[in-house]
Amino acid sequence: MTPVRRKRLTYVLLLLAGVGASVFFATQAMKENIMFFYSPTQVEAGESPAGARFRLGGLVQTGSVVREEGSIEVRFVLTDTKAEIPVSFSGILPDLFREGQGIVAHGRLRADGVFMADEVLAKHDENYMSPEVVEALKAAGHDPTKGNPEEYGRQ
Amino acid sequence: MASRFWTWLHKKGSPPVFYDMADRWAPWLGWLSLIAIAVGLFGGLVLAPTDYQQGDSYRIIYIHVPSAWMSMFVYMFMASMAAVGIVWRLKIADAMALTAAPIGAMFTAVALTSGAIWGKPTWGTYWVWDARLTSELILLFLYLGYIALYNAIEDERTAARAAGILALVGVVNIPIIHFSVEWWHSLHQGPIEINLTEKSSLQPSMLWPLLTTMAGFQMLFFWALLRRTQTLVLTKEIAAKWVKRLMESKA
Numbered sequence: 001m002t003p004v005r006r007k008r009l010t011y012v013l014l015l016l017a018g019v020g021a022s023v024f025f026a027t028q029a030m031k032e033n034i035m036f037f038y039s040p041t042q043v044e045a046g047e048s049p050a051g052a053r054f055r056l057g058g059l060v061q062t063g064s065v066v067r068e069e070g071s072i073e074v075r076f077v078l079t080d081t082k083a084e085i086p087v088s089f090s091g092i093l094p095d096l097f098r099e100g101q102g103i104v105a106h107g108r109l110r111a112d113g114v115f116m117a118d119e120v121l122a123k124h125d126e127n128y129m130s131p132e133v134v135e136a137l138k139a140a141g142h143d144p145t146k147g148n149p150e151e152y153g154r155q
Numbered sequence: 156m157a158s159r160f161w162t163w164l165h166k167k168g169s170p171p172v173f174y175d176m177a178d179r180w181a182p183w184l185g186w187l188s189l190i191a192i193a194v195g196l197f198g199g200l201v202l203a204p205t206d207y208q209q210g211d212s213y214r215i216i217y218i219h220v221p222s223a224w225m226s227m228f229v230y231m232f233m234a235s236m237a238a239v240g241i242v243w244r245l246k247i248a249d250a251m252a253l254t255a256a257p258i259g260a261m262f263t264a265v266a267l268t269s270g271a272i273w274g275k276p277t278w279g280t281y282w283v284w285d286a287r288l289t290s291e292l293i294l295l296f297l298y299l300g301y302i303a304l305y306n307a308i309e310d311e312r313t314a315a316r317a318a319g320i321l322a323l324v325g326v327v328n329i330p331i332i333h334f335s336v337e338w339w340h341s342l343h344q345g346p347i348e349i350n351l352t353e354k355s356s357l358q359p360s361m362l363w364p365l366l367t368t369m370a371g372f373q374m375l376f377f378w379a380l381l382r383r384t385q386t387l388v389l390t391k392e393i394a395a396k397w398v399k400r401l402m403e404s405k406a
Binding site: 005009015027031034036037038039057093095096098104120123124125126127128130132134145151154 | 345
């Protein structure tokens with residue numbers, strides 16, 4: 001390699017390293033803002049913004065869904081298996097809403113610890129399979145319809 | 156040895172030699188990509204079973220995943236070509252970086268729109284500002300910025316160098332897109348895991364059509380790249396003798 005090309009190549013590599021390092025430190029510093037939602041553990045530890053709207057993500061706990069008679073209000077518990085936050089929501093739930101499903105709720109935390117959601121989105125996982133495969137896996141003692149709690153506990 | 160490689164590369168990169176080579180390769184790539192995409196889409200849209208919770212709407216992955224994958228692949232290809240152009244001043248590399256950009260922008264636009272169309276019935280919203288979606292949108296703007304900067308500068312060598320530096324700066328976004336769903340909480344699901352021996356995220360009857368369309372999109376890119384670069388080379392060398400000979404032989 002001629003010296004002039006070696007010099008240009010060094011500049012290119014320095015540019016990549018410099019930009020990479022600054023973006024790394026910038027994203028580290030803005031981590032809380034890049035995180036799309038808070039986990040139940042974080043909310044329980046008081047890390048979520050008090051008195052402001054924020055998003056809460058977790059799995060809908062099995063057996064926790066209660067629908068109010070005569071209204072569209074629905075109550076359920078979001079969990080990351082370490083902490084549990086009760087959620088109340090009046091509105092239309094996404095089609096994928098069910099027990100064990102990953103959910104991201106947007107709203108405020110009331111003083112009594114209930115999360116008052118005004119928007120609920122379904123967080124789908126990356127697994128796709130036919131109903132037959134689901135039945136086969138369930139019969140083998142592994143329920144694939146339960147979301148992965150690890151996706152809700154990033155630090 | 157090394158010098159012989161560079162002589163070979165410069166010879167292959169010379170306009171008439173490149174044009175001939177592209178003419179031989181392009182039809183193969185074009186037809187093979189058409190077949191692969193047709194077979195893959197038939198497998199994905201007709202043969203593959205429905206998903207246990209999404210029903211048929213999951214089938215958009217046969218367009219979405221290949222486009223999203225290509226949006227990142229084309230960017231890395233474009234940035235590598237720009238780097239080769241900057242360091243070794245190989246003109247054909249600059250030409251290929253320039254012709255790859257609109258193709259990459261198109262794949263990015265398809266990935267963003269197909270994702271939004273899928274997001275409404277699945278998540279309950281077309282768009283959220285989570286890390287994955289936002290970084291993919293930035294990728295689209297990087298492509299558009301690269302094209303705009305290249306065209307804004309009159310002198311061709313300066314244009315290639317300036318736009319090339321922008322392309323290199325944007326490389327940092329690629330690992331961010333890829334790992335965004337692992338580093339941070341996001342609404343977008345994690346990456347599909349593809350294992351040929353163990354269990355994948357998709358069962359085999361859903362997986363093979365996806366791999367087939369991905370291969371098809373890959374060849375579609377190289378087909379479009381060769382054809383676009385041929386056109387660019389012809390326009391630039393319009394006064395050269397070899398172009399004249401070529402036109403006469405085709406007439």
